[in-house]
Amino acid sequence: MKKKIHRSDFSFWDTHRGTIHSTIGGWIIGEAVYCHGYDMMEELIGKASYFQVLVLNITGRLPERRLAECIEAIFLCVSYPDSRIWCNQIGSLGGTLRSSPVAAACAGILASDSRMYGAGTLLAGIELTKNVVKLKRSGMTVEDIIKSYQRTPKSPPVMIGFSRPIASGDERIETLDQTTKQLGFERGEHLALAYEIQEILLQKTGEGMNLLGYIAPFFCDQGFTPQEIYRLVSIMVNSGVLACYAEAADNPPESFFPLHCNDIDYQGPASRPVPDKE
Amino acid sequence: MNQKQPIVRKRDEQFATRTVTRIWDEEPSAENPYLARSCRCHGYDILELARKRSFVDVLFLIFQGELPSPNKAKLLETLMIITMNLGPRHPGTRAAMNAGVGKTNTAHILPISLSVISGSHLGGEEVVEAMHFLRKKRKFSPREIADDLQNSPRPLKGDWHIVPGFGSRFGDIDPMPQQTASLLLDLQGDWKTLQWGDDFSKAIKPHNLGWLSTGVTAAVLCDLGFHPRAGAGIFQILSAPGLFAHGLEMANKPLTAMPFLDEEHYIIEKKDP
Incomplete structure (x- = not known):
């Protein structure tokens, strides 16, 4: 049998060696700073908001100012x-x-x-948002969609975006919803379904939408991809x-919430001698 | 181009065409220049080091360029044990525990807590400043330096670090750093900075001040030949195991495993005008 000769092919990396290829833009010294095709000094600074440029830098799309205000x-x-x-x-x-x-x-x-709060929960929240819309489009009722998130018929549904650490209910949802409405945003398919789910969950478990439960469908309705959303709120x-x-x-220094030694509840082994080296 | 804009010209600076290091040498494999077939740390083959030397020896080597003497290796190893855990009440450790119990990605526990211990109070910056102090003053009499400093301004509230690395903790002399300094001084070797620091701590004792943990670390690093700019990072490396262990201990516990103050104990006050 003929022995197979391994030939290394690293030509892909060679095309990148010694150069940086960028589609986002950069600083052409003495000429301009380009940001996704916009001239930063001429077209963005003083004309666009920080949050508009944040979206532009991350997605390559300059959004309307009102969307930047929502973010x-x-x-x-x-x-x-x-x-x-x-x-x-x-x-x-x-x-x-x-x-x-x-x-x-x-x-x-x-x-x-984190898996419990903040930007770290976004991808899981978006996955749920997209999944429930997919199930609804396939003909499932909202009741049945919620049931599909119960581990057993008697256990409560586990739906990220519809519970919150420390407190139930979220004071931010109504204010944020009013803000988006005032800025002229209608509830899209994802957010409207989130409200339908909330209505049933409030009756069943007393748990309502949390901030993640609102912003994940809101961003999906605005056409952002999951990674774009994660980056935007990072x-x-x-x-x-x-x-x-x-x-x-x-x-x-050290005056913030100081602790006595006994404020820590040590539950490990009792004091014991260190054995000698063998 | 807009005529109002000032003329911006690139400076005529000569940048290196290749990154320079004296630490690590990689010999490329014959088939693929992106892969190394052997690596040397300051000239020593890493596999040979792994076979023949201890972790502490190679840690010293990577920073200092030469393997340590047995006395220096023992001094560094002892410091590593002493500094391994800042304890569960230290704000740096509490940051790690907060991240753990808050279900932060466990890969972030260490960078979070290392950032928190980077500061000028019992943190990396204080180690750097203490090393500068010790290097500058160790040629003078510790008692005279202490006498010169005794009238320096004392804060109205909180602890007084009379100089970086020396002072009070929670209003008193912290017993642990005094004991660790004694233990380190008992090790074989001529540890001039550590001895100077110990004499200085005795000179400031009447003011209820003494060694701080950062001072002990700084003195040992000076005696081991480290430059002050290495002080913060070495302190962070040495403290890392305890920070991560405490964070990790919390990572699989429920959110309720740590206190969350109720409204009665979270008091919102009006700011004095």
Whole structure:
């Protein structure tokens, strides 16, 4: 049998070696800064909002100002200055140890990449949003869609976007819905179904839509892809984290929520001698 | 082009055409230049190092360029054990635990907590500043330096770090750093900075001040020959195991496993005008 000779083919990487290929734009020194084809100095700064340019940078599409205002409102909805919220408390802990505001903000933002809250929940929320619309289009009733999220006939439905840590109900939904309406956005297919699901869930379990339950279908209705949505909201907790950082950094070090030794409930083995090396 | 815009010209700077390092040498494989067939750390083959030397030896090597003497290796290893865990009440560890219990992606627990311990209070920046202080002052008498400093301004509230790495914690001398400094001084070797720091801590004792954990780390790093700019990062590397262990311990526990203050204990006050 003829021995197979392996020939390395790394030509793909060679085409990228020593160069950066970009479709997003860049700084042509002495000429202009291009951002997805727009001249940043001439066409964007002073003319477009920060959130319009955020969408442009991430998606390549410059949205209407009103859509950018909706995204800004969503960012405001996660800007609570409350240091009990996990990502915010990390900001406070950074402030009390005098880490830089950039380090503390990055730490807090990273914390929000969580399965329980913040940007980290987005992809799962979008998957649910898209799935329930698919089931509805296939002819299922909303009741049956909800039942499909019950592990057993007697267990409650597990639907991300329709429960919330610490509290049931979400004070942000009505305000955000009014804001999007005032800006001229109608409820699209995804968001309308989310409201139908909420109506039944409120009767069955008392759980309503949370912020994720609103923004995932809202963004889907606006034609964003899941990855675009995740990227758009990735730093949205920034403001609340920095509020908590600032307060702790302005107070004496380690004065934020200090603990006695006995405030920790140690449940490990009792004190024991270290064995000698064998 | 808009005539109002100032003329922007690229500076005539010569950038390197290839990235330079003295740390790592990779020999390309004969078939594929993107793959290495052997790697050397400061000239030593990594597989040979793995066979013959300890983790601590190679950690020292990667930063300093030479393998440590047995005394230095022992000093670094002892510091690594001492600094391995800042404890569950330390704000850096609490950040890790917060991330864990909050179901943050576990890959983020370490960078979160390392960012929190990067600061100038019991963090990486304080280690750097303490190393600068020790390098600058260790040629003088510790008692004279302490005497010169005793009238420096003391904060009205909270702890006083009379200089970086030395001061009070929760209003008192923190007993653990004093003990760890003694333990390290008992190790074989001539640890001049550590000894100077210990003499300085005794000189400031009457003011109810002493070693801080960052000071002990800084003194050891000076005696091991590290430059202050390495101080923050080495402190973070050394503290990383405890931070991650505590974060990970919380990662599979329910959200209720840590306190969440009720409204009675979360008090919103009016700011003084």
